[in-house]
Amino acid sequence: MSRSSKLLDRAVKVIPGGVNSPVRAFKAVGGEPPFIARGEGTEIIDEEGHRYVDLVASWGALILGHADPLVLGAVTAAAARGSSFGAPTAGEVDFAEAICARIDSIDMVRLCSSGTEATMHAIRLARGHTGRDLIVKMTGCYHGAHDSVLVAAGSGAATFGTPTSPGIPAPISECTLLAPFNDAEAAAALFEKHGDRIAGIILEPIAGNMGCIPPQPGYLQALRDLCDKAGSVLIFDEVMCGLRVGPNGTAQDLYGITPDLTCLGKIIGGGFPLAAFGGKREIMSKLAPAGPIYQAGTLSGNPVAVAAGLATLSQLGSDEYARLEQIGAAVEAGLQDAVAYHGNVSFSRVGSMFTVFFRSSTPTNFDQVAECDMDEFGRFFQACLANGVYMPPSQYEATFLSPRLTDAQVAQIVEGLSAAIVAAEL
């Protein structure tokens, strides 16, 4: 029995399903998850000593790879000074200034500890600001695990066939109106009917939690127009794509659409629990204690997490974003032959986020992702693992590249994934 199997045996007795977040259990792809012993740069090593190129990267958070020396140095120094005070610190100011400087639409920002908190508080802020209850959410977009957004959600919720979780009171889910991703007309119809009651739209401007699906031309602008006309708040959930895509790191910059509020997480914490939401001064000023809309957190703006975030941001500039695009394009080009050979596979990518879909054309919304051949995906995933490439264990997830991947590793990824695509068909 492997060390990972033994650990899983112990885990399932004391942790529901043996994991602390559902997709980690590998239920959608079969087999047991390797327990990870350590990470070294862009690779992880499991309890058995198997080494993988890591294309999960803590679900995109570790864009610089594991145990980056500068992040490590900043974190150890911060922890030695004291890990939490529940009082303001200089690092939070530096960090907020860095975020406001990088993202034009963000005049003010509030720090919290998870993407779930960021979207929960952004939605409350939109509701409080407008005095309205309804929000529009896109089917298959994932915004964390709180009640208002666990309605037709992607990621683990979709992987486990419970896109709308039991336990959410009907009066809450009834305040969440649904439209398919990339369907501006469906969103317009909701505004036609309920416009004066809609507090805002929340969406991933690049969907990543139903696999990677880019917005179609004009879609984000149409949503911007709907919000402007109805006086609703446009919230971009850039927890996954923020600081990852385009020449400057954000989807809003890449597509030239300005949201009212932006949610950030994952990358900004450099692997530590740090997330944020920010935007227009007029709206953000309504947050307590400046205004009446309540939001709080014991560990919010945690000094260790902020130090990791600052050390990460300081290493993400135009060179890194150019390298990410270069690697992404190389992987896409390298997989072309295998994709064409298989016939029932398509490839979707924005910069350093991509998904291999087991469907003949790239999906543009959640229903089309659901048509993918999940058995083939499972075989593809297992073959990748056997080829030393650690991929997300679900068709409803994106794959993440790092600017630190070497050319040799990019070649290994292309070879490993190509062979796995071919092997999936058997």
Ligand SMILES: *Cc1c(COP(=O)(O)O)cnc(C)c1O
């Ligand atoms: C991961 C993710 C979240 C949730 O973040 P947590 O830190 O897991 O709570 C929210 N929105 C998007 C787009 C995400 O990818």
